[in-house]
Amino acid sequence: MTSQQCDGRCHVTCEPVEVQNCLKYPVLRFLIGRTHNEPTAAPAITSRLCPAVAAELHRTPLWASTSSRLMCDAMTVKKEELPARTHLDDLTDKAVVPEDILQAWEENSGTGNQAAITLKKWTHLVIKTRGRFKDQPPEMLADPRLKDMMSTLSQQVSLVWNSTLVSALQALWIMNLPPMDPVQTSVQTEMLWRIRRLSYKQLGHLIDWGAGHKGAQVVGLVNAALKQLELRWTEIADVRTISTLISKGERMSPTLLDRLEDKALEFAESFSSEDIRKVCVSLAGQSRRSVPLLRALSYHLLQKPSSDFSTLLMLDMAFAYGKLNFHHTQVFQRMAAELLPRVPELSPMEVVRLSKSFGFLKWLHLPLFEAFAENYTSNSQKYNIYQLSNIIMTFARLGFQPSKGDEFYTKVHSSLEQSLTRLEPFLLTDVAWSLCVLQQAKPQYLIPLLQQQHISALSDSSPNRRNNYRLKLLHVAATLQLEHPGSFSTAAAQTALDALPHDPVSPLSTISPLQSNVREILGSLVDGRSEALRVAVDTLLGWTLDGEMIVDGDNKPVNLLSFKAPHLSSGGGKEELPEGFRRLAFVTLEFPNFCSKSKDLLGRFTLMKRHLLLSGFITVEVPYYEWLQLKSDYQKVSYLKDKIGKAVAEDMAK
Template identity: 25%
Template sequence: MALVTLRRNLCHLSDFRVYGALVALRSLPVNPTNKVVTGHLHPWFSSLLPEPARVLSHPVCGKNFHSENGNNLAPLGGQRFPQVHDWDALDQNFKNEGEQLFYRRLNSLTSWEEVLSFLSTLEILPVTWAAGALRRICEVEKGDSDQRLSKEILENSAFQALCFQLEQQLSRLSNTDLVTALQTLSLLHVNHQSSLVLNLVAECQNRLQAGVLEASNLCLLGETLIGLQDPGCVTLGLIIHQLQGKKLETFTPEDVVAIYRILQTYSDKVNQHQTFLNMINNFSLSVVSYLSPKSVSQVLAALVVLDQTQAHPLIIKLGRYAVRHVPHFTNEELRKVLEAFIYFGLSDRFFTKALEQLIVSHCLSLDPGVISRVMEYCSRKLILSKPIFNAVAETFVCQSEKFSPSQISELIEPFGKLNYLPPNAPAFFRKVENVLFTDFNRFPPKMLLQVLHSCSLIECHPVNFLPKIFSPFFLQQLQGEESYLDRLNLAQLTQLFLTSVLECPFYKGPKLLPKYRVKSFLTPCYSLETPVDFPFYKSVMMALIDLLGKRIYFASKVLTPYCYTIDVEIKLNEEGFALPFTANEDVHKRIALCVDGPERFCSNSNHLLGKEAIKQRHLRLLGYQVVQVPHHEVEMLKSRLELVEYLQGKLFPQKTSVLW
């Protein structure tokens, strides 16, 4: 007779110390149903040299078994001994229970010391648990930062033992655990040339070539190889090829984001995968609502790199979901979203409203790069958001030293372009002037000219800098290695010179040489004026003919000697009679009629753009009577007759009837 006592000890659950089973066998023949553990199990990290596989027994708690012949065991209570398959099921239950307890305790730990200390209490550590422990170290040490693993961790003997066990038992890891382990080491910035990382990569490549990786494993492996900064075009190409063979329904939202990031590295060969990319673009419409703020920014950034302008429905939907994530984006994520909005020309009033709330409340804590992108977004879409502009102006006064020259240029330009002076304008432009004086040589010539020209648009004339930018030395720097100066730069220089003559008569410094002056500000691509809106312009022309009687009494699109083009010019004699536009004598007054369509105003606003405001300002100083005909006033009129009466009131406010 032999008495076998199997005892299960999971006491002290809070410490989760799992001890090996104590098995007492008395001169019994080997039975297939017996689970034998020979010797005492030592802690896992103290004996990692190659050895026969160890067996973990899961003893039954509180049961005494009696055997008559050493072969037929039965419980003392009369129950029959379980068959072999019952033992297997029992082992599996205990294995699952132990795994759950292990991960529950592991996830409660908050530092790498606690993780390694916890592992040292375990008698054995399956390789899958080792992979989980490594992942937990990554979670508690890295967090949301991009820091490298500290030298103290790397040199810790228990951590080295953990890595050694993984390296020795790679073949026992599941596909998911294998790829996850490689991703973890990549995130922890472990030396990419270490034997563990190289062996993990080799094992992943072997399984990739064998075609046994599922879609999620392929996506995770692709992202990880990109993070290792030496992905290998062949490997990534094979991953993309195998992904194309997977069913779209098997892709999770995380997989979709990973696919975009993988294809992003293949941007130079995007045409080869455009069919697959089109399928992903269409499928992504169904997963946008499940994407996190980080994922939304990553997909938008990838679409920019891949130049997916044809994926308009996806871009629009991502833009709408980005609105609700604005308060939750990190600085980098928000910057990527803004760049995508700028690149694809997106504009959303709810997105702008969310930006206003963010900028007003957190502008001082935002990265200068994000602030400059917000201003660029407003500038590109002609959005005059006074809360944003005011908050940015205040931030620049307080933190100007944080901004680079390019960021300063991107910040200043919208104020001039959209013709807006913030409440703290004196302090704001005094700070701009101080920064330019201090770091004048840090600004590239074209960037410096852009800043000074933007200031002049809103009557903040950079008189102290005019001698420098009109000098031959600066003009030579501006030209650089090109054989000629850029047309836009010449137009900006000419307008600054005209500003110095008309608005700064006290300026007595160097003048801009005639060879650097343009003849017209209205030129294709480099215009400092906005062309007329032709349908609106045509309707005004027809009403003018009705008002004045003949087409001869006004001229259209007249180029003045001062570079500006007048939409409509009307000449009057001393008595107020309209003269033919060919007349050069007896001209007492010249009327410059500005037919201002929607393109000459800020978006959804009646606020005139900076380049149109300076044009009208200069025309008045040149002696013209400027009469503005804005589209928002004309659109309120119901008939052509009302338009004629409207123009009469604008052109001849003192007369009850028109003379010609």
């Protein structure tokens, strides 16, 4: 609008654009009219406006004008300009020791925002040049220059920028100030007021840095940040924040953790090797077995170059996979290929960690485990008894025998004879049982385990653990009886073991579908004659047989109730087994009984086969991968007859 378009009746000039714009809105027109002592009636106001303005008033509804004004205001908000750099800022950037920061502040005191920046830089330099804050003398925090800096921060805390305030709070936490320190309390209170205005990255930093503190105010601040993230989780769009937050999962709600895992799956392609390591270790620590996320991270880990496969990365990834029982053969093979050249330089702790993790996964890579055995042989003096114990237990779990066994076991026995008695009862039992599996148990290792004193020490444990160790002691006693006859009174050992409290387990509670089906078909094999078959046989050796049968020279089942059964607590019948008759033990072998991706039995089941063989049984194995291919009962009966014939033929050939 120009002055020529005005009819001359306006009491305000029509030239300034601001006034013209104001006249467009009823409320401002009313105020302008009152300022010039005009009547407040709407017709009077309208009559004093320029014709174009009056026409616009009649055309535009009130709600449209108001919303237009609000949108205009939002769009005309200008971003605050950065303050000009000062000499203090330059000195702060150039500082190399904490004293430089304090001197610069003393000579060039700044604003509260600058106080926050310099405080953060001062803590960084203290840690860099002097080490941890808790190792510093208390007088350091009493420096008047530092006090003045913190006082300025506290007094002008409302003027500090959000990002700088977050950094300042981190610095205060690093300094280990008392929970009720006035400066720290002031900054934390201000942060709590601003919590809704922080970006998701700043919220992530607060959670990361504050998660380890126990003060009530800090806990409240971290919880408020977590609540904001739970409401605004869709904003998270960078890998570092995702990995940081997942690592603090113990403080988060399950819902937020699920959403963070979804975010991690979305950004998995952008994860660095370090991010993958950090996330997988965090999931393992929280026992969160997120299979889709683990698969995605494993796939992207395989794409990384060899330079990214550091020893630390492989140690932690092996631990995470083992803890979560997550199998990824391609990753295991890649790790084995990267590890093999490095094994001679690995420390005993690293060898133990890697072998133990792969042992949990039941993954036996022969060249890698040969290298582990050679590492021990070459550096046995560096291994303590606990590290050696873990090596032995892992080898026994996988049933692994080193190719240079004589040299390896010579050094093992040399260390055990000096240190074995120092182990606590449970670990001592595990190590001795593992030596039984590896066929390296000596009577002097095993006899102390069957003494009343040792057995009583195992009583103070949970029922499941007590039952497990009772079975191991039965295996130890069986090893002494069968492999070292005459070295110990098995009757005395059995008496001591009977005194060990144990809770009987119902056979129906532990039987698998495969075992149930095999036992059913065995009943069909003997035409339902109960006197020709025993099922679910608990032996004195500590092993449970799915079925027991005696066959004659023509492989026909006979009545077994009348024959002696030294493997049973009842002793069986009174007759000796006739010449040409054979005692069969049927054993089902499930998927978990084998090493991963192979048909090699784990050490526990090789020990069982050896004990049954020495006890006079012919073992008839029924592996899952053969049984599940049989469709009809007729095929299964024929399969069992064929297995019996082959087992008897092999025994005759020996």
